[in-house]
Amino acid sequence: MASSCVHEETDLSFAEQAAMAAPKRPWKCCDRARCTRSIPPICTCMDEAFECASTCKACVPSTRNPSLQVCQDQFVGDPGPICRPWECCDSAACTKTDPPTCRCGDEVEQCAPTCKTCEPSTSDPSLNVCKDAYTGAIPPTCTPPEALAAGGN
Secondary structure, eight states, X not given: OBOOEEEOOOSSOHHHHXXXXXXXXXXXXXXXXXXXXXXXXXXXXXXXXXXXXXXXXXXXXXXXXXXXXXXXXXXXXXXXXXXXXXXXXXXEEEOSSXXXXXXXXXXXXXXXXXXXXXXXXSSOTTSEEEOOEEXXXXXOOSSOHHHHHTTOO
């Protein structure tokens, strides 16, 4: 499962950006990839963490929260899988810490491959709930916001 990319334009040519990019993806997973529209894309993972991966060469403080770090390395190619144990969540319960720690209460037919602890739902044993907790950005909703506002799920 690949993460979604936010595309950006830049003044550097593709060749210049590719020459600066890491030969191997410097992160294991990424929830907030920022990629160029080129093929292949040049990506930077904008995930905030308490500490960058040891493979990161350009670790800088987050502009949003200076106590967190962001790896500024670039990689040519697919940004890789998401880190969250679920791709999206309609019933997230998150702490008010920065970054938040979230759990997803969605009942699904099958848990995402990134979920480590998938258990049957207590209200409907034919459905499952991922019991993993994740510290990072609040997950996007699965259902479009206008459908949630109308009471759909």
